[in-house]
Amino acid sequence: MARRLAAAGCVAAEDEAAELVRAATDDDLESMVARRSTGEPLSWITGTASFCGLTVLVDPGVYVPRWQSETLARRAADLLPETGTAVDLCTGTGAVALALAAARPRARVVATEVDPRAAACARRNGVDVMEGHLADPLPVDLAGTVDLMTGVLPYVPIDGLHLLPRDVLAFEPRVALDGGADGLTLVTEAVAASTRWVRPGGWLLLEVGTDQVDGVGALFQSAGYGAVTLLDDDEGDPRAVAGQRYGGSVAPPGGQASSR
Ligand SMILES: C[S@@+](CC[C@H](N)C(=O)[O-])C[C@H]1O[C@@H](n2cnc3c(N)ncnc32)[C@H](O)[C@@H]1O
Structure with missing residues (x-):
């Protein structure tokens, strides 16, 4: 999975793969990897971002906090x-x-x-x-x-x-x-x-x-x-x-x- 993400241009492919695994339920991991491979923001797929040590919910279409x-x-x-x-x-x-x-x-x-x-x-x-x-x-x-x-x-x-x-x-x-x-x-x-x-x-x-x-x-x-x-x-x-x-x-x- 990390290799696929790296090939799609993800810089932190190992970390992202681990995050997708954590966020996935059994049957949606493949579609999550496919979405990330198109460049869709990781936080739109997992539904969260970390900010100042807090977990922030991130809906698709909304700017991801940096x-x-x-x-x-x-x-x-x-x-x-x-x-x-x-x-x-x-x-x-x-x-x-x-x-x-x-x-x-x-x-x-x-x-x-x-x-x-x-x-x-x-x-x-x-x-x-x-x-x-x-x-x-x-x-x-x-x-x-x-x-x-x-x-x-x-x-x-x-x-x-x-x-x-x-x-x-x-x-x-x-x-x-x-x-x-x-x-x-x-x-x-x-x-x-x-x-x-x-x-x-x-x-x-x-x-x-x-x-x-x-x-x-x-x-x-x-x-x-x-x-x-x-x-x-x-x-x-x-x-x-x-x-x-x-x-x-x-x-x-x-x-x-x-x-x-
Ligand atoms: C760069 S994002 C920052 C979002 C958030 N503060 C953060 O740091 O994650 C800018 C935000 O401003 C909102 N925005 C753009 N124009 C606006 C306006 N005229 N009044 C209020 N919000 C606006 C956008 O929808 C977007 O959510």
């Missing part, structure tokens, strides 16, 4: 107060929201998602998800109260989509990947929209491409976030931007703390 996003999830969990409020934009399966809820069981964690299939999957994972565009579906009572907003938004530029691995392009939903002309259409909108929700002193963390972090850091600063930091993934590549909203006791450089 290990690179664990950096953002772990840092976000550190920043979320025990009984705080977090919003995870574009939650997909709900992986980041689940990691936050696992680390801070007494916190309120809500999420948004535009794709009904992904929203249904996040609900199956137990995430409180609202369907709609970016922060639009959030209840108004959250305005100005959110301690932490996270997001792994689509950030691939349209003319870079063809550079993605063949299987990602062939199978994963374009709505999860396509970030518009420069890749930052939704990210730019989310940074601007976040200031309605994130309280002064609260945090915004967004994952983007390594070549986008500096530009996104500048966006954070012009939207009123300080302490802007780039977060490295486990391979040492900067993959996310974090910033703390000015206001309250958090003053911009050279400025005075305000009660905004």
Whole structure:
């Protein structure tokens, strides 16, 4: 089985074969191997992915959470107060929201998602998800109260989509990947929209491409976030931007703390 998977282009064929055996019932192993040999994501076939040590349910058609996003999830969990409020934009399966809820069981964690299939999957994972565009579906009572907003938004530029691995392009939903002309259409909108929700002193963390972090850091600063930091993934590549909203006791450089 591992040889078949390797011949089909699977890099970690031995591990994948073992995972398929674990997930299979007696009569469906052959069809699972055949599906994987076409390049279909392993998690769509087994129905799960591992994220921050958690087992996340993954429905076919829904973006598979990536290990690179664990950096953002772990840092976000550190920043979320025990009984705080977090919003995870574009939650997909709900992986980041689940990691936050696992680390801070007494916190309120809500999420948004535009794709009904992904929203249904996040609900199956137990995430409180609202369907709609970016922060639009959030209840108004959250305005100005959110301690932490996270997001792994689509950030691939349209003319870079063809550079993605063949299987990602062939199978994963374009709505999860396509970030518009420069890749930052939704990210730019989310940074601007976040200031309605994130309280002064609260945090915004967004994952983007390594070549986008500096530009996104500048966006954070012009939207009123300080302490802007780039977060490295486990391979040492900067993959996310974090910033703390000015206001309250958090003053911009050279400025005075305000009660905004
Ligand atoms: C790159 S995936 C990340 C999913 C999840 N956060 C994760 O890390 O596994 C981006 C997700 O954003 C969703 N999405 C795309 N456009 C959106 C929008 N305008 N508003 C809300 N969600 C959106 C996609 O359906 C997809 O689930």
